[in-house]
Structure formats: C-alpha cells, structure tokens
Amino acid sequence: MQEVVNKTTVEKRILAPRDSRKTIGTIHVSKPRMVCRNVNVYYGDKQAIRNVSIDIGCNEVLAMIGPSGCGKSTFLRCLNRMNDTIDSCWVTGEILFDDKNIYDPSIDVVPLRAQVGMVFQKPNPFPKSIYENIAWAPKIHGIVESKSDADEIVETSLLKAGLWEEVKDRLDQPGTGLSGGQQQRLCIARAIAVSPEVILMDEPCSALDPIATAKIEDLIEELKTQYTIAIVTHSMQQASRVSQRTAFFHLGDLIEVGMTKDIFTKPSHQLTEDYITGRYG
Amino acid sequence: MNKSTRKSAARSSSGRVKTIDIVNKGLKRRYGKEKRFRFYGLLSIIASAAFLAFLLTSIVSKGYSAFLQTYIKLDVPLEAGMLDKQNPGRSDFQGIIKEAIKDYYPGVTERQDKRELYSLFSSGAAFQLRDEVLNNPSREGSTISLWVLADDDVDMLMKGHIKREVPESQRRLSDKQLRWIERLEKDNRIEKRFNTTFFSAGDSREPELAGIWGAVKGSFYTMLVTLMLSFPIGIAAAVYLEEFAPKNLATDFIEVNINNLAAVPSIVFGLLGLAVFLNFFGMPRSTPLVGGIVLMLMTLPTIIIASRAALKAVPPSIREAALGVGSSKLQVVASHVLPLALPGMLTGTIIGMAQALGETAPLLMIGMVAFIVDIPGGFTDPSAVMPVQIYLWADSPERAFVERTSAAIMVLLAFLISMNAVAVVLRKRFERRW
Ligand SMILES: Nc1ncnc2c1ncn2[C@@H]1O[C@H](COP(=O)(O)OP(=O)(O)O)[C@@H](O)[C@H]1O
Ligand SMILES: [Mg+2]
Numbered sequence: 001m002q003e004v005v006n007k008t009t010v011e012k013r014i015l016a017p018r019d020s021r022k023t024i025g026t027i028h029v030s031k032p033r034m035v036c037r038n039v040n041v042y043y044g045d046k047q048a049i050r051n052v053s054i055d056i057g058c059n060e061v062l063a064m065i066g067p068s069g070c071g072k073s074t075f076l077r078c079l080n081r082m083n084d085t086i087d088s089c090w091v092t093g094e095i096l097f098d099d100k101n102i103y104d105p106s107i108d109v110v111p112l113r114a115q116v117g118m119v120f121q122k123p124n125p126f127p128k129s130i131y132e133n134i135a136w137a138p139k140i141h142g143i144v145e146s147k148s149d150a151d152e153i154v155e156t157s158l159l160k161a162g163l164w165e166e167v168k169d170r171l172d173q174p175g176t177g178l179s180g181g182q183q184q185r186l187c188i189a190r191a192i193a194v195s196p197e198v199i200l201m202d203e204p205c206s207a208l209d210p211i212a213t214a215k216i217e218d219l220i221e222e223l224k225t226q227y228t229i230a231i232v233t234h235s236m237q238q239a240s241r242v243s244q245r246t247a248f249f250h251l252g253d254l255i256e257v258g259m260t261k262d263i264f265t266k267p268s269h270q271l272t273e274d275y276i277t278g279r280y281g
Numbered sequence: 282m283n284k285s286t287r288k289s290a291a292r293s294s295s296g297r298v299k300t301i302d303i304v305n306k307g308l309k310r311r312y313g314k315e316k317r318f319r320f321y322g323l324l325s326i327i328a329s330a331a332f333l334a335f336l337l338t339s340i341v342s343k344g345y346s347a348f349l350q351t352y353i354k355l356d357v358p359l360e361a362g363m364l365d366k367q368n369p370g371r372s373d374f375q376g377i378i379k380e381a382i383k384d385y386y387p388g389v390t391e392r393q394d395k396r397e398l399y400s401l402f403s404s405g406a407a408f409q410l411r412d413e414v415l416n417n418p419s420r421e422g423s424t425i426s427l428w429v430l431a432d433d434d435v436d437m438l439m440k441g442h443i444k445r446e447v448p449e450s451q452r453r454l455s456d457k458q459l460r461w462i463e464r465l466e467k468d469n470r471i472e473k474r475f476n477t478t479f480f481s482a483g484d485s486r487e488p489e490l491a492g493i494w495g496a497v498k499g500s501f502y503t504m505l506v507t508l509m510l511s512f513p514i515g516i517a518a519a520v521y522l523e524e525f526a527p528k529n530l531a532t533d534f535i536e537v538n539i540n541n542l543a544a545v546p547s548i549v550f551g552l553l554g555l556a557v558f559l560n561f562f563g564m565p566r567s568t569p570l571v572g573g574i575v576l577m578l579m580t581l582p583t584i585i586i587a588s589r590a591a592l593k594a595v596p597p598s599i600r601e602a603a604l605g606v607g608s609s610k611l612q613v614v615a616s617h618v619l620p621l622a623l624p625g626m627l628t629g630t631i632i633g634m635a636q637a638l639g640e641t642a643p644l645l646m647i648g649m650v651a652f653i654v655d656i657p658g659g660f661t662d663p664s665a666v667m668p669v670q671i672y673l674w675a676d677s678p679e680r681a682f683v684e685r686t687s688a689a690i691m692v693l694l695a696f697l698i699s700m701n702a703v704a705v706v707l708r709k710r711f712e713r714r715w
Contacts, residue, residue, distance in 0.1 A: 080605070082601065082604065082605065085600070085601065085604060087528060109607075110607050110608070110609055111607065112607070113604065113605060113606065113607035114606070114607030115607075117605065117606060117607075118601075118605035120598065120601060120602065120605070122598060124596075124598035124599060124601065124602040125602070126599065126602060126603070126617055127599070127617075127621065136603075136606075136616065137606035137607065137608065140608050140609075140612050140616075141607065187602070190602075190606060191605070191606065193606075194606055194607065
C-alpha cells in the first residue's frame with residue numbers, strides 16, 4: 001500500500017509543471033566524449049528528464065545514481081537513441097557525439113549504436129550459440145569477412161570480457177545456457193565485439209550474485225582504459241568502486257555531479273546526502 | 282497500539298487461533314475444489330474422446346469395405362489380328378467381352394436374359410481388356426484369362442449389402458442373376474481383391490469405376506496454390522504490421538478488418554472468386570488455381586492473426602539486444618525475431634490449411650462441384666477436391682457409393698494427418714528453445 005501511495009505522489013510531482021532544479025557541481029570535463037545540453041525527455045506529455053546538461057569524459061567511468069524512477073535509464077537510453085523504440089518517447093535538447101547532435105535528422109542510428117553500445121539490466125543473450133552471439137554484430141556491420149576474422153573477434157572479445165577460459169570449449173552451445181553472471185559478461189563481450197567507443201550499462205549487476213558482480217566490476221576496471229563507460233547503478237558501493245565521476249538524479253533532475261570521492265565524502269546538496277547515507281530512496 | 286491489534290496479539294499469545302489453524306481449516310475445501318475441477322476436466326476429455334471414437338468407428342466400419350472390390354475371372358479368346366494397330370480404340374473390346382461371357386454361359390439365349398447377364402459385369406471390363414492387350418500385344422491369337430471388374434450390384438451382394446433372402450421384387454439382382462453368380466462362385470471365378478481403381482481413378486457414374494485419386498490430386502494442387510500464396514503473403518503482412526508499420530488510425534483500421542475477415546462465412550469468398558477471378562479476370566473454371574486463390578483469401582486472416590501473435594510473443598529484450606549493437610530493423614527481424622516466431626507461424630498456417638482442406642462451400646461457387654472424370658495434371662486442369670467429392674458421393678443413390686463416401690473421408694483424414702505431420706516435423710526443426 002505504502003509503495004503505491006509513493007508512486008502516485010512521485011508521478012504527480014513529475015506531471016506538475018515546474019522548473020528544473022539547478023545542477024550543483026561541474027558538469028564540464030576537459031576532454032568530453034559526449035556532451036549533453038538541456039536534454040528533456042517526455043513519455044507522451046509526461047516529462048521524465050528535465051533540462052539535464054552533463055559531459056561524459058573520454059575514458060572515464062560515469063556512474064549515475066538516484067532513487068528508482070528518477071530517470072536514470074531514460075537518460076542513459078537517450079545516449080544511443082534506444083528510446084526511439086518507444087513510440088511515445090520524444091527528446092529535446094542536444095546530445096553531441098563527435099561534435100554532431102545525435103538527434104539531428106541526418107544522423108543514422110545504425111552507425112551511432114555501433115559506436116555507442118549498450119548492456120542491459122537483464123542479461124539478454126541471443127537464443128543462439130555463444131559464438132553467434134559475439135560474431136553476429138561484426139558480421140552484419142561487415143567488420144569481419146572471413147571465418148578466421150570472426151574467430152579472432154570472438155576470441156578477443158571473450159578474452160576482454162574475461163569469459164574465454166570458461167566457454168572456449170563450448171562456443172557452439174547456446175548462450176542462454178550460461179549462468180546469469182556469465183550471460184552478462186557475454187552481453188558485454190557482444191557489445192565490445194564491434195569496438196564501440198562508449199558503452200552504456202544499465203544496472204548490469206542488479207540481477208547477479210556478489211561474486212558475479214565482483215567479476216563485472218573488475219571487468220569495468222579493465223575496460224575503462226579503452227572505452228568510455230556510463231553506468232547506471234543502484235548500489236552506492238558499486239558507484240564508488242568503479243567510477244571517477246558520479247551524477248545524482250532525482251525526479252528527472254540532475255541534482256549534483258562531481259568526482260566520485262567528493263560526492264560520497266562531502267556531498268553539497270541535501271538530497272544527495274540523504275540518498276547516499278540511506279535516508280532516502 | 283490500537284484495539285484490534287491488541288486483541289489479535291492476545292489471541293495468538295493465548296494460542297487459541299493460530300494462522301496455521303486457519304490455513305488447515307481451509308485446506309480441505311481448497312483440495313476439494315481442485316479435485317472437482319480436475320474431475321470436470323477429465324470428464325470433458327473423456328466425452329470428446331468418446332465422440333471422436335464413435336465418429337471414427339462409424340466411418341471406418343462403413344468405409345473399409347470400399348478398399349476391396351469384386352472381380353470375375355473371364356477366359357477371353359483373342360483372335361489373331363483383332364487389334365487395329367493404327368487405332369486401337371476402334372477394336373470392339375466390348376464385343377469380345379460379351380463373346381467371352383456368352384461362351385461361359387452357353388445356355389443363355391434370350392435377348393432379355395443376355396442383357397441381364399452382361400449387366401453383371403462392369404462396363405470397365407472392356408477397358409481392362411484393351412489395356413491388357415495393348416500392354417501384351419504378343420498374346421494375340423491365344424486365350425487369356427482376365428480378372429475383370431464386377432458390376433457394383435454384384436459387389437454389394439458379395440459384401441452382404443444385398444441380401445439373397447429378400448424377395449426378388451425388392452432386390453436389385455434377379456433370381457437368375459443370383460444363379461449365374463452362384464456358378465461363378467462354384468468355379469472359383471469370383472473374388473474380392475484390393476480395390477486399386479479406388480486409389481487410381483477419377484470420379485465415375487459407375488461406383489466400381491469411381492476413384493478418389495482425381496480428387497486427391499485436385500486437393501493437392503489446390504492446397505499447394507493456397508500454401509504458396511498465403512504463407513508468404515500472410516507472414517509478410519504480419520511482419521510488416523507488427524514490426525514496421527506505424528501505430529496509427531490506418532493500421533488500426535487494417536487490424537480490425539483482418540479480424541473481421543477471419544469471421545466472414547466462407548461462401549462469401551466463393552462468391553468473390555466467382556465475380557473477380559472467373560468473371561472479371563476470366564480464369565479457367567473448376568481449377569485448382571482459382572480454388573487455391575479463393576481458399577488463400579480465406580486462410581490469410583488466420584495466418585496473419587496467428588503470425589502476429591507469434592511475433593508479439595518474442596521477448597522485446599531480444600529486439601533491444603540486437604538494436605543495441607547497431608543492427609537495422611530488418612536485420613533484427615530476419616536474424617532473431619522470425620526464427621523465434623516461426624513455430625507459432627507454422628501452427629497458424631497449418632490451422633488455416635486444415636480449414637481450407639475441408640472447405641466445400643466456396644469451391645461450389647467456382648464450379649469445382651462439376652462431375653470431373655479426368656485426373657488433373659496441373660493447376661489449370663478442371664478437377665474435383667476431396668470434400669466436394671465426398672459431398673457428391675454422399676448425394677449419389679447407388680448403395681456402393683455409401684462405402685466409398687466413408688472411404689473418401691478416411692482418405693481425407695489421412696491427407697490431413699500427413700499434412701499436419703509435415704508441419705510438426707518442420708516446427709520441431711525450427712523450435713530450438715534456448
Ligand atoms: N516506456 C515508458 N513509458 C512511459 N513512462 C515511462 C516509460 N519508461 C519509464 N517511464 C517513466 O519515466 C520515469 C523514469 O523511469 P526510468 O528512467 O526507468 O527510471 P530509473 O531507471 O531511474 O529507475 C518513471 O516515472 C517511469 O514511470
Ligand atoms: Mg532503470
């Protein structure tokens with residue numbers, strides 16, 4: 001009962017027209033890979049993201065935290081236009097990637113998504129063999145031509161995802177037959193098989209046990225040398241372990257951004273402090 | 282702490298009403314409900330199984346005798362040079378058969394008697410003789426013994442459908458004819474053999490010459506046309522509507538109309554076929570081509586609806602996964618969605634095809650009810666289909682068509698079962714549940 005009441009009040013507050021709250025902290029970085037300015041996202045006439053501006057730096061891990069329903073996934077899915085699949089969803093503002101607004105009509109989502117890959121909350125390997133899971137995307141993009149190219153990509157991707165040793169003898173077996181943690185690493189391997197520049201992760205560990213979670217976190221640690229990573233997480237420990245910068249969202253607003261160690265030791269906004277100390281959310 | 286919580290706390294501390302007691306008290310009723318439900322389910326299954334068994338036994342018991350047919354052995358003398366080599370049709374095989382019969386019954390001289398005697402033999406006997414002679418021309422000049430078809434009345438007598446005990450006036454065979462048959466029996470010249478005609482011939486006015494093969498081939502060609510058109514069109518329409526079409530008023534309108542089409546009486550499609558394909562486009566009447574197109578119209582809604590349901594059942598996470606690595610919509614559909622939806626689409630197709638196979642009404646409208654003797658050799662030959670053949674035979678007065686009707690139903694069921702079997706095998710192949 002309590003749950004329901006909370007939800008409706010949250011929705012009422014989102015629906016109520018109000019100005020966005022000002023973001024505390026520095027949204028700029030010295031070497032940005034993606035630049036978001038005044039991003040608003042609506043589902044129908046309901047606004048889920050309000051006037052969010054933030055930079056995502058090159059080779060950094062940006063963590064996004066906040067109470068559930070605050071719009072973290074919505075914002076993340078804007079970054080590679082996954083929101084296009086939702087009919088009612090529309091976006092205003094600018095998201096620059098390579099100095100081009102990805103919502104510009106001239107931008108094709110296919111190459112965009114090849115450069116900005118995504119790992120989802122629930123592991124979703126294709127119902128095909130482990131090999132096919134990795135090799136499919138390079139094949140459709142024409143990155144690989146021969147079988148040996150494909151073999152190589154499969155091996156390097158699985159090696160990077162730390163899964164090679166576990167699956168090298170069963171590449172022809174279904175990807176869905178792996179454990180949850182292995183499936184999620186397979187999904188990460190699938191994402192890096194097309195050599196994207198940015199990887200978006202939406203609560204990649206929320207369906208996993210602590211050991212599998214630790215493995216994924218180690219993996220993120222290694223991946224950040226080559227990729228820019230934006231990760232949504234509901235675990236404050238995870239955010240503090242893996243990320244350099246942290247963004248705190250609340251009811252569609254970006255409340256505070258800063259270096260992770262600052263956010264977790266001396267938050268500036270009352271809401272941030274309440275959230276990270278567990279008083280709220 | 283309010284009053285009610287205090288009260289319940291007191292109760293549980295005194296141990297009088299524990300939750301587990303309440304649960305236990307209700308258990309018996311719960312299990313009783315479940316038992317009753319299972320009983321009803323079992324009952325309905327038994328009832329439907331009983332009906333099915335009754336139907337099948339009645340069809341089989343009526344129809345199995347049609348798989349046998351009475352033959353009579355005749356000694357036929359073939360004069361040298363009787364065969365007109367240039368034009369074998371001109372040779373008088375009918376006359377030769379009659380001679381052979383007369384030779385066997387020398388006592389029969391009256392014209393009336395002769396006619397009665399000849400009527401014991403099928404008019405197909407002459408064709409049998411012709412085939413025999415044409416296949417073995419070397420036997421000219423010798424006497425061959427040939428098993429020829431008996432007339433359907435003789436066949437009915439041998440199968441016990443005409444009783445010898447009933448008075449002559451109520452019997453289709455006269456006392457004389459019975460005596461002639463008795464002589465054949467004594468000489469071991471009459472016996473029931475496997476009825477190859479039934480499985481190799483087209484329709485005929487003479488039951489002993491009538492076969493289901495023409496209708497089987499007609500149905501096969503018709504189904505082929507239906508499948509070739511409705512499967513690709515149906516799946517393309519479903520994929521487009523489900524995966525590509527924008528959700529707007531136009532697509533809503535199309536969706537409603539597809540659902541309505543599925544409920545339109547099939548005879549309407551026949552009328553449409555008559556007006557459009559026969560009268561407007563001038564396609565050939567009574568042919569599998571037109572029949573197949575008409576049945577395609579009828580099966581399309583079924584296939585589209587089932588295919589859309591199958592597409593809807595594909596988890597959206599698979600689509601997101603594929604889109605997330607930068608595939609185009611078509612690549613998502615072709616590589617991931619279609620393979621997962623195909624088993625469901627096949628199920629819908631087989632349901633539609635099974636309906637189409639048993640459909641009579643729309644085919645009557647486009648002339649497939651015509652009496653067609655020839656076995657169709659292609660899509661544009663006039664032909665019958667099985668359900669219409671069954672309908673025609675069921676309507677025929679001859680006693681021998683009763684068993685042939687049931688036998689034709691058995692053949693139709695066999696056709697249906699083999700069609701389903703193919704679909705099941707295909708579905709198993711695609712159904713890799715990973
Ligand atoms: N497909 C959708 N259609 C309508 N509203 C949505 C949809 N997805 C999310 N929302 C709404 O947008 C808000 C933000 O959701 P989401 O981004 O999923 O939050 P988070 O990931 O932070 O938990 C919520 O109020 C949610 O109800
Ligand atoms: Mg979320």
